[in-house]
Amino acid sequence: MFKSVLVANRGEIACRVFRTARRMGLRTIAVYSEADANALHVREADEAVLIGPAAARESYLDAAKVLAAAKATGAEAIHPGYGFLSENADFAEAVAAAGIVWIGPKPSSIRAMGLKDAAKKLMIEAGVPVTPGYQGEDQSLETLTAEANRIGFPVLIKAVAGGGGKGMRKVDRAEDFAENLASAQREGQSSFGDPRVLIESYITRPRHIEVQVFGDSHGNVVHLHERDCSLQRRHQKVIEEAPAPGMDQATRDAVTAAAVRAAKAVDYQGAGTIEFIADASDGLKADRIWFMEMNTRLQVEHPVTEAITGVDLVEWQLRVAAGQPIPLAQADIPMKGWAMEARLYAEDPANGFLPSIGRLDHFVMPDDIRVDTGVMQGGEVSQFYDPMIAKLIVHEDTREAAAARLADACREVEVWPVKTNAGFMARCLDHPRFVEGDVDTGFIAAEEASLLAAQPSPDARIAALNLVANNHHLAPQLGDYLSPWAPDADSAAVGFRLNGQARALFVAQINGDTVQGSVLSNRTGDFTWKIEADDRIAVSRAHGDKIVVNGGVPIGYAVPADGDEGVVFERGYAWPVTRASLATPSTGGSASDGALRAPMPGKIVAAPAKAGDKVAKGQPVVVLEAMKMEHALTAPFDGVVAEFNVAVGDQVTDGAVLAVVKAAEAA
Template sequence: MNKPIRKVLIANRGEIACRVIRTCRNQGIKTVAVYSEVDANAQHVIQADEAVMIGAAAASESYLVHDKIIDAAKRTGADAIHPGYGFLSENPEFAERCEREGIIFTGPSAASMRAMALKGAAKKLMEDADVPVVPGYHGNDQSLETMTKEAERIGYPILIKAVAGGGGKGMRMVYAADELEAAIEAAKREGQNSFGNADILIEKLIQKPRHIELQVFGDSHGNAVHLFERDCSLQRRHQKVVEEAPAPGMSDEMRQAMGEAAVKAAKAINYVGAGTVEFIVDVANGLDNAPFYFMEMNTRLQVEHPVTELITHQDLVDWQIRIAEGHEIPFDQDDINSFVSGHAVEVRLYAEDPYNNFSPAIGTLSVFDPYALENEDQRIDTGVIAGDDVSIHYDPMIAKLIAYGDDRESAIDNLISLINTTPVTGLTTNRDFLISALDHDSFRAGDLYTGFIEDFSDTLLSKPAPSSNDYLLAALSTLASRSIMTDDPWSIQDSFRVNLPKTETLTFIDGEDIKTASIEAVGDAFKITVDEHTSNVSVLSFEDNLLTFELDGLRSSIFADVQNDQVTLVGRYTQTIKRFLAETAGSDDADGPGAITAPMPGKILEIKTSNGASVEKGDALIVMEAMKMEQTLKAPRAGIVEGLNMKANDQVSDGAILLTINDVTEE
């Protein structure tokens, strides 16, 4: 019997919670958000019809606590719970708890989750269902003797995996017998620490693999279908970065074979709801008729589901809700095959530094407006806007950017365009890396495999230093921002200085490089000199962080975020340039000309000068440590040191004035 859902509690946060809210709103279903203390002003809380605070920032004290989620559902009268992905989405005990409490769980049964939870048992189940699996050992005997024999039988190289969990934890590649024992010990230790289970399995290592997965759905009437495949081969640290649908280069025959295998997998466990059957494909000899093997099944909606939605023109969350209500799958396989069209590509925009081993970053978004998008072939799924924080408590994904095209090439171009026209500033992101990956010749050619990023790291993970033109635009952005933010008579939009030239120097720093931009105002334009090259430039407009200007007769635009101590330019690459000294001729500012400020929070390691000392341009003044890196601050000009009042080991804040360099006083 079908049971209509009137109100859904979303047991998750961030972009997936906002995504579920969007579908529920379209269906006229009320929504309830849950949130931790640090998420009180989060977008999913603002967008939901109701919201319940469930605990402290740590997920173990809020989003993972069964009692708190169930209590919130009962208090608000929610008749269903959508788990999103992550957190409780693949927790069979929580699914059983919902059933006991009479609350609809919009996911698979606890039995289906358990069947696929342990990789070894799942592979045995798939073998019995005639689904191809990677040659390996998935047995219960975990002794070193047995593992050694099985590794020899399979043949090196091999891959050791923890039987529980994912995300690359408990995974080791072994290329020779003398590496085996240490690798097993490390994998077991990591599996125990991460998942509470030290058991491992062994598989043949596919040395040039592609990661291709099939979106499947099952219903309570015994039906199961697939909605075609997604290629998720571009990964870093075994985590997906770029996903697309359909998989480039796949033949119709191979697509049919993989689709049939995925449906067999779903039917083998009487699957109900949305799921993803993941395959590893050996493309050492190309994709055409390449062998493929079952890897695992994710018993939930996937992060990358939007690319499937764009090529099938279906709302997968809508399907989840309909199936949870007891309805049959809305289309059969032939119907689905007939309406799939085009190509879609998705990237995950993370707060992380790709140029520093993809280390996660935190901070406050200064510029980011995902809701300004009005193109139906482009899509942004997010749970944050400008002013929101990316904190240490949760995954640092800022948004998913997705684009559709009639073919793969146009989809890639459309996605690059979306990234280029969606500036994000305020913290370090992988934005530039994403553009480099999408625009790489091998990616465009469809030569994809999981080692792609590592193999092309020289080009993908090398960011150019700011150019002279970047410094010029940083100076111009600084001047333009004054005109719209202050009543300073230096405003570029009035003509008080016509035929009365005025000069100014702005000094910027990038790492240890110090650059000066010398500015001369002439009428309503400027002459700006950087690295002894002078350009004529004028500002045409500066609205919503989009700076439109004319440079030596050429009109152009760039996104610019101007803060007190830095300028972030968002073009082909994002350049954040610290403005650690601002020197204005004839200025009466209290800081005085030559005020040197800390480019970021840090610790003073060494003072190389003293008050009253005479210094020359380029002299080392202060050595400080910031973000585990040493940085030497040098004199940008000659003069006398004043205002130095700190010592080694002192902590300084971002923008703190460290000293000033004043002109030599003539007696």
């Protein structure tokens, strides 16, 4: 066994590999960009090397810099994690040529499976069923359009070198094909350096089933059962589970056997995943499941497989890379209980799921489940990398228990001021369709309205008042506000009574909505409130920074050291709280002024419109790339592009006015 390992990656996967490597007594080495100088994976490594600027292509994707860091630190092995260089056959060859152990499959296996079109041809030869489609060399618009029409809409455009939903577009109508093709090609070029695509028939009720496979240099190949990754949003996985709900043993045997055949066809070594798409319109059936692609690396969702098998997949990777055989025979790999994983993203579900960036002033995760993360309180979520900040993993005896526990875990998440999808995921897990196992890749799109309809609960509104009353940041200095002789005249007038119990009125805004109530008593932070005509409401402090309203579920809260805003954490949501005057607050906002502002820093990658063009409501005007994804800014109403302030290739800042659309009658 080698004695040291460098992880050519960042974030939670680097921390994950370090955890196993330390347990095995290996020296751990990190690489980092300038943006990650204070990142958690840098702090957790025994040694760390700066390899370049924030942009991934100048740091984490620069193979020469990673190899130089390995040589400088005497690293005996390199683990690529996932993403970046993990499926780069040239990098794998360069590592081996430098005399360093490559913790991954052989370069020939990566090449065989790295391009989706070539992989499908290889699988057909190996007797693995594949999805109907086009994977030819001719990439002209005319040929691709003709093939899409032959297959029949809807179709799925996929970057041949893609993964993680990048370079993937569903097209429902022939007239939308060219625009979506151009977008997929741009994203394929940007993310993978390859604009080529393939086209597949779009399955109307698809389930995403994948099988974890493992091979070694002794000719052994095994599977570690299946995972279901069907809960997706725009082809990005959100919640994964193992095993797959509704899969009988006969179907399981057929799918896992096909996965092993696929791995053997490329003489596979190390950890890999064979991904299948299933037509779930009539349940999971062996003859309705087709090969989709192979990921020649460890997957983000590998913890659910570890949970049901008791296997440390990273340890297996290290041992197999060192020339050892797979530790278990196929018959000895168990499948116990049910595991689920939720991907916690720094994004704002209420604002079109746009990525959210910035400093993590408050970052608290559940403490009684497995949490894989690469960030910490005080750290930064950068515009330069993927917005996933943590994975929440649970393992229970049954699927129902796993879903309930994971929903509870999502509700316990506290992050501020960066926004997350925690509350959204809790709603997904609680949804009757999900609980029943009635899921497919269109579940979120179909149920999005109900999944997004969230408001602070009555208890959260009371908690907001408590924050205002308890903290001088959020309320004026009141002194003993229950006394008519208090130095603050306004509060004294509110507190004064000729008879009856003294009370003080407070008004707060939570998530922009006003709530007011009277404090009847206050003892060491425990308040009793009167809210309009309601009965008395008791608010007491629980353990840590949590409060309990009328004996209910503890609600978290946080108050910054400076500023006039606090936050209440409830059901996975973070509700901002400020003090409001007694005057009716402005509802704020109006009809759009037509200004298209950058929702985050990024790069302009396309300009579908120009100054003077007539545009219809919803028509793309300018396309921004940020955090490895494209974001189309569309016309808010019918009108004319009056201003166009950017050009393709420009870097823009958050809030910059990229273009202005004037209404047709005002143009």
